[in-house]
Every structure is written in C-alpha cells, then in structure tokens.
Amino acid sequence: MTATVTASPAELPEGAETRSPSGHASPSANDVLLADLTPLGIAPDEIFSIQDVTMGAKPYPGAMVITYLCQSGLEYSINEKYETLTFTAGLDDDGVAVPGRLSVIGDGKLRKHVRMQINRPQTVTIDVSGVVKLAIVPEFDNGQTCDVDGVVAAVADGVLKR
Incomplete structure (x- = not known):
C-alpha cells in the first residue's frame, strides 16, 4: 500500500515577511525586488552590477552595486505602483572607505538622504507613494565622483511594496 501526502505552504499573516535561504527578506507576491527592475536610459551593465557584498x-x-560613479545614478519608472521602498545602503567593507550619501529622489524631489560609511550600513524605508520616476544617486564627500576607484556603493535587499 502506498500513502500519498500533499503538503502545502503554511499561510502567513498579511504583511508578514518571509526569509530567503540567505537569511535576507524575500518579497511577497505583491512586492518587487528593486534589482529586478531595469534602469531607464542606459544599458544596465554600464553603471551597475548585481554582486555579493x-x-x-x-x-x-x-x-546592486554602482560601479561607474561618474554617472548621475539610476532612474526607474515605477508609475505610482508602490507605497514604500525599503533597502540597506552602504559601502562594501572590502572597498575604499570614501564616505558619502545616497540620495533617493522621486519625481525630482528629494525623498531621503542615506549616509554611506564603511562598516555602517543603514536600512531605511522611504515613502514612494505617487512617484512616477524614482532616482537613486550616490554622492561622495570628497566631491570627486569620477576619481574614487575602488569605492563600492551598494544597495542591498531593495524591495518596493504595494
């Protein structure tokens, strides 16, 4: 005799966060990973890459690692689809330690400055409701964004929530 067992995933309460095998947050069915979106106006590999930091x-x-810092950052068309953006920003511990900030801009208006320092990542949640175009722009304290070879500005676990 053969027994058949059907297993279904346990239901989570609405708004509950799941974890991926890496231990980081996984988006729910209504959410989108920022790294899955394609930036506007550029070939993605010219300005950023996806890598472990x-x-x-x-x-x-x-x-998401911004690799060509002379550019003005990344811009996305999110077309008023999301309420919040949550991510962790900072500098890769193995990169050059040039502090700076990451500016999050919605439709040309500053939504948030996030300080970037070596060994001090910051996790933030930003209101992006009503935003059509979202920009993420790194700036460095020395003002020489084209001369900071070895600086690795990273945005990790970015999730847009509806």
Missing part, C-alpha cells in the same frame, strides 16, 4: 561584516548576496 559585505557591509558591517554582514554578507548581502545579490546587492
């Missing part, structure tokens, strides 16, 4: 001695697999 370490910030504050904690690994962040699949982080």
Whole structure:
C-alpha cells in the first residue's frame, strides 16, 4: 500500500515577511525586488552590477552595486505602483572607505538622504507613494565622483511594496 501526502505552504499573516535561504527578506507576491527592475536610459551593465557584498561584516548576496560613479545614478519608472521602498545602503567593507550619501529622489524631489560609511550600513524605508520616476544617486564627500576607484556603493535587499 502506498500513502500519498500533499503538503502545502503554511499561510502567513498579511504583511508578514518571509526569509530567503540567505537569511535576507524575500518579497511577497505583491512586492518587487528593486534589482529586478531595469534602469531607464542606459544599458544596465554600464553603471551597475548585481554582486555579493559585505557591509558591517554582514554578507548581502545579490546587492546592486554602482560601479561607474561618474554617472548621475539610476532612474526607474515605477508609475505610482508602490507605497514604500525599503533597502540597506552602504559601502562594501572590502572597498575604499570614501564616505558619502545616497540620495533617493522621486519625481525630482528629494525623498531621503542615506549616509554611506564603511562598516555602517543603514536600512531605511522611504515613502514612494505617487512617484512616477524614482532616482537613486550616490554622492561622495570628497566631491570627486569620477576619481574614487575602488569605492563600492551598494544597495542591498531593495524591495518596493504595494
């Protein structure tokens, strides 16, 4: 005799956060990973890549890494679809330690400045309700964004929530 068992995933309360095998937050069905969106106006590999980083001695697999810092940042068309953006920003522990900030801009208006320092990642949630175009722009304290070879500005676990 053969027994058949059907298993279904346990239901989580609405708004509950799940975890991926890496231990980082996984989006719910209504949410979108920021790294899955394509930036406007550029070929994605010209300005950023997806790679593993370490910030504050904690690994962040699949982080968005801004690699060509002479550009004005990344811009996305989110067309008023989301309420919040949550992410962790900072400098890769293995990169050059040039502090700066990450500006989050919605439709040309500053939504948030996030300080970027080596070993001090910051997790923030930003209201993006009503935003059509979202921009993420790194700026460095020395003002020489084209001369900071080795600086790795990272945005990890970015999730847009509806």
